[in-house]
Amino acid sequence: xxxxxxxxxxxxxxxxxxxxxxxxxxxxxxxxxxxxxxxxxxxxxxxxxxxxxxxxxxxxxxxxxxxxxxxxxxxxxxxxxxxxxxxxxxxxxxxxxxxxxxxxxxxxxxxxxxxxxxxxxxxxxxxxxxxxxxxxxxxxxxxxxxxxxxxxxxxxxxxxxxxxxxxxxxxxxxxxxxxxxxxxxxxxxxxxxxxxxxxxxxxxxxxxxxxxxxxxxxxxxxxxxxxxxxxxxxxxxxxxxxxxxxxxxxxxxxxxxxxxxxxxxxxxxxxxxxxxxxxxxxxxxxxxxxxxxxxxxxxxxxxxxxxxxxxxxxxxxxxxxxxxxxxxxxxxxxxxxxxxxxxxxxxxxxxxxxxxxxxxxxxxxxxxxxxxxxxxxxxxxx
Ligand SMILES: NC(=O)c1ccc[n+]([C@@H]2O[C@H](COP(=O)([O-])OP(=O)(O)OC[C@H]3O[C@@H](n4cnc5c(N)ncnc54)[C@H](OP(=O)(O)O)[C@@H]3O)[C@@H](O)[C@H]2O)c1
Numbered sequence: 121x122x123x124x125x126x127x128x129x130x131x132x133x134x135x136x137x138x139x140x141x142x143x144x145x146x147x148x149x150x151x152x153x154x155x156x157x158x159x160x161x162x163x164x165x166x167x168x169x170x171x172x173x174x175x176x177x178x179x180x181x182x183x184x185x186x187x188x189x190x191x192x193x194x195x196x197x198x199x200x201x202x203x204x205x206x207x208x209x210x211x212x213x214x215x216x217x218x219x220x221x222x223x224x225x226x227x228x229x230x231x232x233x234x235x236x237x238x239x240x241x242x243x244x245x246x247x248x249x250x251x252x253x254x255x256x257x258x259x260x261x262x263x264x265x266x267x268x269x270x271x272x273x274x275x276x277x278x279x280x281x282x283x284x285x286x287x288x289x290x291x292x293x294x295x296x297x298x299x300x301x302x303x304x305x306x307x308x309x310x311x312x313x314x315x316x317x318x319x320x321x322x323x324x325x326x327x328x329x330x331x332x333x334x335x336x337x338x339x340x341x342x343x344x345x346x347x348x349x350x351x352x353x354x355x356x357x358x359x360x361x362x363x364x365x366x367x368x369x370x371x372x373x374x375x376x377x378x379x380x381x382x383x384x385x386x387x388x389x390x391x392x393x394x395x396x397x398x399x400x401x402x403x404x405x406x407x408x409x410x411x412x413x414x415x416x417x418x419x420x421x422x423x424x425x426x427x428x429x430x431x432x433x434x435x436x437x438x439x440x441x442x443x444x445x446x447x448x449x450x451x452x453x454x455x456x457x458x459x460x461x462x463x464x465x466x467x468x469x470x471x472x473x474x475x476x477x478x479x480x481x482x483x484x485x486x487x488x489x490x491x492x493x494x495x496x497x498x499x500x501x502x
Contacts, residue, residue, distance in 0.1 A: 122148050122391065125209055127175075127202055127226055128217035129153035130161040132322045133240040133266060133383060137215050138165065140388045144397060152205050154196075154218070157181045166193060173209055175201035199225065206230045213391060215266070216241040219324050220447050221440070221489050224248050228482050231261030238390035240266035242334075242341045243447075247440040247489060249344030250479040263345065264390040269338050270345055271386030272364035272377035277346070278394070280369065287352045289366040290338050292417060293318045294357040295330040302421050308460035310453065318361040318381050327450045331463055332417065336428020340439055343432055350433050355425065357415040362404065380404050423464045427471065437477045437488045444492035445470035452500055462500070470496060 124141065128134045134153075141148040150169040155162040156177035163186075165171060175196035176182050182197045196204055199222055206214060206226035214230040215238045216223050223241030228248070230237050232255055239245070245252060256263065265271050269290045277285070296315050297308065313330045314323060321329070328334035339353050366376040379385060382401055389396065419426050424446075431442040449466040452458045458466070470492055479485060 121146075122213060123151045123211045124148055124213050124215055124391070125152040125173075125205060125211040125230075126150060126215045126217065127152075127154040127205070127223065128219065128241070129165055130155045130158040131217055131219065132320065132325075133215075133217035133387065136383045137217060137387050137391075138169075140384055140391060141169065143388075143399070147397075148391065151211050152209050154202055154205070155181065159184050163190075166190065173205055175205050202226045203229055207233070212236060213238055215387070215391070216244065217266075219243075219322055221247045221443055221486075224485065224489075225482060227263075228252060228255055231255045231263070232259045234260040236262040236264065238264050238266055238387070240387075242267055242337050243443055245341045245344045246337050246443045248479065248482065248485045249340065249439070250435060251482055251485060253344060264393050265341070265345055266383070266386050266390050267338060267341065268381070268383065268386045269365040270342060271389055273342065273346060273367055274393075275377045275389070276365070276367040276375035280367075280375075282347075284369050284371070285346075285348065285352070286368045286370045287354060288342055288346065288348055289354045289356055289368065290335065290342060291358040291361070291363050291365050292332065292335045292355055293329070293361045294359050294415070294417070295332065297330055297421075298357065298359060300421075305421065305461050306459060310456060313453075313460060317359065319383075323454060324447070324450055327453065327463075328446070331424040331460075332422035333424035333428065333446055333463075333467075335417070336425045336432075337443075340428060340432040350429060355417050357417050358412065360409065360412055362409065362412055378404060424467065427464065427467055431471055434476055436479050437485065438471060438474060440479075440485050440488045441470050441474045441492045442467060444489045445496050448493050448496040448501070457502065458500055466496060466500060 150171050152173035153171050154175040159181050173194045203225050206229035213236045216227050217240045221243045224244045224247050227244040314326050316326050361381045363376045363378050366374055368374050431438045445467045449463040
């Protein structure tokens with residue numbers, strides 16, 4: 121029985137993870153969950169999976185939790201609660217499905233205990249990839265990607281020697297504005313930006329996908345996960361999202377992992393790696409699909425992609441600034457306080473104003489994250 125701590129249990133990845141647990145109830149159990157504020161959904165999960173520990177993000181959710189009815193459930197609160205669960209509970213795998221840099225500290229805490237972390241929370245690696253690498257060197261721990269692109273690369277690398285890897289190509293759907301002329305970008309509304317063509321995801325990653333910030337984050341994530349240089353990382357736009365990513369080897373062979381878009385496969389693979397368990401989902405039928413298409417990304421219309429590559433190459437504290445400014449800019453856009461095109465401008469400005477430091481510790485990254493958030497909020501959160 122694999123004991124799972126699922127942080128971010130009511131979100132898009134959280135509920136897909138729930139489906140994987142439901143499919144193999146004899147192999148997986150859920151020991152702890154976290155939600156920000158969706159208490160009703162959390163109570164359903166507690167009832168169905170006999171969950172014994174929960175952390176909630178907000179004071180309201182904490183006060184709303186029916187403690188009398190659930191006296192056997194241990195209740196935690198806030199960022200501290202997430203950390204405490206990762207540090208103290210008895211679990212085998214942390215599934216980190218939190219959104220944003222709040223996921224970084226629990227990832228580090230689990231790795232420090234030598235645990236396996238199935239990571240959807242790419243922000244962990246964006247903000248603190250260098251710190252995470254040091255923690256893993258010192259304490260062990262295993263990091264397995266849930267992102268479909270990185271899961272694809274992991275699957276392509278099975279049985280291969282790292283010295284034979286020439287490059288990795290991360291595919292991108294291109295998002296809803298793939299073909300939108302640049303003079304239309306200033307008119308993009310929250311509603312259109314929230315309509316992703318191929319994946320149903322939480323609001324923050326949906327916006328990040330539309331700006332290609334998400335793809336840039338994935339390059340930083342791949343750099344840390346597979347210890348590969350930015351020169352060896354490529355992006356190709358592939359609107360059908362059938363090829364999830366590819367690896368080119370030094371003999372010219374290209375391995376690609378394909379399938380219909382479905383996050384349950386990479387989630388379940390991370391839980392059972394290196395084994396596979398059956399999933400009876402609809403199968404890929406290439407003849408029915410007919411054709412797959414590929415394009416170069418347009419770096420001019422999607423400046424966030426280059427911002428990520430520059431921040432990733434700079435390393436140190438710069439990616440933490442990139443991420444924090446983006447989190448606040450996306451929040452301001454979703455709250456209709458800034459225009460869509462301001463997201464890239466705000467992130468670019470925050471990175472330019474920042475004086476890079478070497479990434480030394482979790483505490484330092486968290487402090488840079490907080491400082492950037494308050495600077496951006498102060499300036500743009502009118
Ligand atoms: N969705 C995808 O298909 C996909 C694919 C690849 C990677 N990812 C990555 O996976 C992560 C999660 O994405 P998502 O789309 O699943 O996000 P989401 O739908 O917005 O879900 C986020 C989850 O985290 C919980 N949460 C947020 N802040 C919290 C806090 N402070 N304390 C406790 N719980 C908190 C939310 O609770 P509430 O329900 O109460 O708000 C929710 O359960 C992101 O890093 C994303 O980039 C997602």
